[in-house]
Amino acid sequence: MRRCKNFIVLSVIFIILIKPSFAVFCCRDPETYQSRCYNTGQCCNNLWYQLCINFEVWSRGGELGIGKPTPVNVYIRNIGAYPDEYNLNYKIIKGHNVIVDTRGHDKISVDPNGVRVLRPTVIILAQTIEPIEIEFNVSSTQNKTLWRTTTVRISAEEYLYSMSEFPTFLLIMIILLANIFYRKV
Structure with a gap:
């Protein structure tokens, strides 16, 4: 025993x-x-x-033109158990000829398993040789230490010249050539 x-x-x-x-x-x-x-x-x-408060972030840009305000979609998917509110900040990593406007698009609430979109506006001021990179940082308001980033990269080839970007000489040449061809016809 x-x-x-x-x-x-x-x-x-x-x-x-x-x-x-x-x-x-x-x-x-x-x-x-x-x-x-x-x-x-x-x-x-x-x-x-995996975590009670968790989310995913990704982005997709639109058709960009010089001087044209274009919304960039920043998607947020809440993969946690509770509704959460998210804040959006940005940092321009490369390039200097760009304006990012997040007013009215810097805070959003997302339910569990829901996807919502923030649409900050990007304006390219002038043609650049180097690509432009903008990092969007999304942070949770319920868990201050939880944040995710997504980067939007805009190459110089991805957007077209606007009329103000054409050199004056090229514009005069187009007008003269059009006049010559018009007189021959």
Whole structure:
């Protein structure tokens, strides 16, 4: 009997010591709603998530023209368990002939599993040889340490000249050539 008690006591002590290193938690799968046990992640509202507050960010630009205000779409997908609000900031990494206007497009709320779009406006002031790079930084208001970035890269070949960018000599040549061809016809 004494051996049995010693075995039980040692077994309990062993389980208590080992249990924290193999800690698992059980909650429901967010897609199938079946109970499962996990080694990583968090249990939020009784559902498993990698993080309770989490999101993804990506961007897509529009057709850019010199002097033409163009919205750049910054997409935010809330992949966490709770609704969250996000703030948008930007930094121009390369280039100097660009204006970024985020007024009215710097804060948005997104429900869980929802996707919303912020549309800051980009204005290219003049043709440049070097590409323009703008980094958009999106941060969570619920978790101040959680942020994601996306970079928009605008190459010099991606946008067309506007009329004000044509050299005066080239404009005069086009008018003269058009006049010559018009008189021959």
